[in-house]
Amino acid sequence: MAFHEVRFPDNISRGARGGPERRTQIVELASGDEERNASWANSRRRYDVAYGIRRADDLAAVVAFFEARNGRLHGFRFKDWGDHKSCLPSGTPSLTDQSIGTGDGATTAFQLVKRYASGSQIWTRTITKPVAGTVRVALDGAEQSGGWSVDTTTGIVTLDSAPAEGVTITAGFAFDVPVRFDTDALDVTLDLERLGSITSIPLLELRR
Numbered sequence: 235m236a237f238h239e240v241r242f243p244d245n246i247s248r249g250a251r252g253g254p255e256r257r258t259q260i261v262e263l264a265s266g267d268e269e270r271n272a273s274w275a276n277s278r279r280r281y282d283v284a285y286g287i288r289r290a291d292d293l294a295a296v297v298a299f300f301e302a303r304n305g306r307l308h309g310f311r312f313k314d315w316g317d318h319k320s321c322l323p324s325g326t327p328s329l330t331d332q333s334i335g336t337g338d339g340a341t342t343a344f345q346l347v348k349r350y351a352s353g354s355q356i357w358t359r360t361i362t363k364p365v366a367g368t369v370r371v372a373l374d375g376a377e378q379s380g381g382w383s384v385d386t387t388t389g390i391v392t393l394d395s396a397p398a399e400g401v402t403i404t405a406g407f408a409f410d411v412p413v414r415f416d417t418d419a420l421d422v423t424l425d426l427e428r429l430g431s432i433t434s435i436p437l438l439e440l441r442r
Contacts (some may be wrong), residue, residue: 279360282434334403415436416438
């Protein structure tokens with residue numbers, strides 16, 4: 235199961251539908267009350283990119299991309315236009331968007347994450363596919379122009395020197411979602427004007 239570090243065409247993903255999915259078990263008791271249990275600790279995203287196909291050329295691009303990935307076999311990058319930055323979609327990633335760790339004088343590697351907060355509840359999402367050239371890192375709010383690197387295949391930021399104890403490491407970035415096709419067959423319809431269509435092209439997020 236290889237992962238191909240290529241991104242699904244942006245002009246097609248822009249029109250996709252989808253978002254996070256969670257799995258919850260609900261048991262209704264004889265009294266009418268409910269017991270709810272979260273089967274998954276983390277959400278998983280699903281998309282359908284068929285809605286982004288507007289021209290026959292778009293269809294050809296998707297078919298070629300599908301064939302190159304061998305259907306469901308190989309994963310790839312996908313830009314979720316509604317959630318692809320460390321900040322709000324309308325903003326520009328800044329140095330202090332996300333806290334990725336606190337210095338202890340020994341640790342040099344820190345995982346990129348994004349936090350989703352509502353009221354007192356916070357869910358932390360691991361970011362494994364940052365976009366090359368978009369990551370910015372700061373120590374206690376001071377931008378680091380050098381002395382660090384980021385692995386764009388894992389989302390791990392590595393500092394040349396371990397930050398001193400208590401130093402806050404923050405980052406801003408754009409990112410992709412690791413996904414795969416969730417079908418091994420594309421049901422393509424061609425009409426007499428050579429305008430193609432596909433009823434559904436499902437994608438499923440990979441947990442890596």
